[in-house]
Amino acid sequence: MCWNVRGLGRRVKARAIRRFVQEKKPTILFLQESKLEVASPLLVRKMGGKILTGAVVVPVVGSVGGLITLWNQKDFVVKEEVIHSRFVAGLMEGVQGICCFINVYGPSVDADKEQFFRELSSFLEQLDCPVCLGGDFNAVLTQEEKDGGAVNPVSVNSFRDFVSQTNLIDLPFIWRSFYVV
Template sequence: MIVMTWNVRGFGKGEKKVIVNGLVNRHNPEILFIQESKLKVFNNKVIRSLGGSRLTTGVGVEIVGASGGLITLWDENAFKAEDCITNRRCIIVAGVLTKINQHIVFCNVYAASVEAEMREMWGFILSSMQSLSAPWCLGGDFNTILDQS
């Protein structure tokens, strides 16, 4: 299974949508996580422009103010979604990997740089983990520095 993740820092006039679509066509991921889309509207047109004919289903969280925006797209032939939970900072999609009939949870994260908001996001994810008992795959922008050097 190939999972791609990218903080695009805004799609702007659309050039990055073309780049994302090209990467999808080149690498054939089954799941795509996008952070900081800065899109005001998420719809089927956005799904088609990013996922092409492969990633045909998705969930988006639109921006709040001038920042944020998350998108998770997937290939319905590889992953069947059963449940979806969203908030401003993450998209959680639970379902089944069809080839191996394995339940899994995908979580696309765009963490805040403010500690209080980060704690709230992790609390949300942890409470979701308790209700969704399956292996988890977390990806995204965690806004965390592991080592200053």
């Protein structure tokens, strides 16, 4: 599951995440835009509860971003973590073998997107295992994916090229509800 939380500065957000985890019981949860310079172990435990006990945190850069990946340590053991300012990757071992989970928060400035996609593509090329890539890319593949407003065709093409060149599969939304906190 992925959730752009748009800031975790208010306690109500952490409680909403905790309720979500208790209700949906995800194995892995990608949170984007935490906007936290430091995510305390207490906050991380509060959000993951007894279900999502593993965590890796990427602090905010300036006033933008921040990533938190939570997972169930009964299902996955982290073999390696790679932390980048715009993504965090966990090479994990589960019952099905080794896989890589990558939580992404892409740049919102169109001029920065192409470089970001090159960096992420370069990282993906190094992997020799199944990959699950999720998060907020701050990019869309079609105009229909954008809630209001026009999209930059150069940005759309850059994202399409990235998806195509890395052989990723764009999965459809199967649950599109939004928590308002």
